[in-house]
Amino acid sequence: GENVEQHPSTLSVQEGDSAVIKCTYSDSASNYFPWYKQELGKGPQLIIDIRSNVGEKKDQRIAVTLNKTAKHFSLHITETQPEDSAVYFCAASVYGNNRLAFGKGNQVVVIP
Amino acid sequence: GAVVSQHPSRVICKSGTSVKIECRSLDFQATTMFWYRQFPKQSLMLMATSNEGSKATYEQGVEKDKFLINHASLTLSTLTVTSAHPEDSSFYICSARLQTYEQYFGPGTRLTVT
Numbered sequence: 506g507e508n509v510e511q512h513p514s515t516l517s518v519q520e521g522d523s524a525v526i527k528c529t530y531s532d533s534a535s536n537y538f539p540w541y542k543q544e545l546g547k548g549p550q551l552i553i554d555i556r557s558n559v560g561e562k563k564d565q566r567i568a569v570t571l572n573k574t575a576k577h578f579s580l581h582i583t584e585t586q587p588e589d590s591a592v593y594f595c596a597a598s599v600y601g602n603n604r605l606a607f608g609k610g611n612q613v614v615v616i617p
Numbered sequence: 618g619a620v621v622s623q624h625p626s627r628v629i630c631k632s633g634t635s636v637k638i639e640c641r642s643l644d645f646q647a648t649t650m651f652w653y654r655q656f657p658k659q660s661l662m663l664m665a666t667s668n669e670g671s672k673a674t675y676e677q678g679v680e681k682d683k684f685l686i687n688h689a690s691l692t693l694s695t696l697t698v699t700s701a702h703p704e705d706s707s708f709y710i711c712s713a714r715l716q717t718y719e720q721y722f723g724p725g726t727r728l729t730v731t
Contacts, residue, residue: 537718539719539720541722546725546727547724547725548621548623548710548722548723548724548725549661549710549722550618550722551618551719551720551721551722554719594660594661600718603649603651603666603714604663604666605663605720607660607661608660609659609660610659610660
């Protein structure tokens with residue numbers, strides 16, 4: 506099955522700086538890659554996703570890039586703010602398949 | 618984005634009793650919903666896939682007789698933890714899938730079994 510690895514496990518950044526989280530996946534058939542933000546005690550929130558027919562997608566301060574050849578995708582958060590502090594999970598699946606394979610999560614801490 | 622609700626948000630029950638958790642898609646119909654379990658500081662563990670009008674598909678190692686899932690309508694799935702024990706204490710989260718395949722998660726239910 507699909508195996509998703511996420512690095513680094515913890516990331517601390519100064520407010521206003523950028524944060525980048527990278528994930529790698531193993532199954533070349535995977536073609537759907539969502540990112541979720543989870544705040545303490547809450548359910549994960551879908552913040553952005555990308556399908557394999559594009560290499561980059563942006564939504565205001567967040568962007569996701571995909572490198573199908575290398576089988577990795579990254580989340581970029583620019584101009585970080587304290588409210589960006591959370592655990593971020595990447596996931597991968599074959600589009601149309603039910604199962605999402607999740608990474609282990611990345612704790613992002615934005616230092617004011 | 619699509620909205621998914623869960624009820625209750627927190628529940629405390631005594632060992633040996635059963636607890637039912639509801640998951641609702643509020644502004645869309647979901648033929649497929651999912652139930653996850655999450656331990657502190659860990660990732661999401663898929664327990665089962667719930668399909669409207671049919672039996673749930675359980676992941677390996679998940680006891681289907683202990684975790685009863687019912688997907689009675691296109692907007693409601695329920696998870697019943699039967700004969701709960703302290704080791705069942707956890708954060709249970711459901712998600713619902715759009716026809717375009719995005720999954721949206723509920724806010725989670727914190728179950729504590731005493």
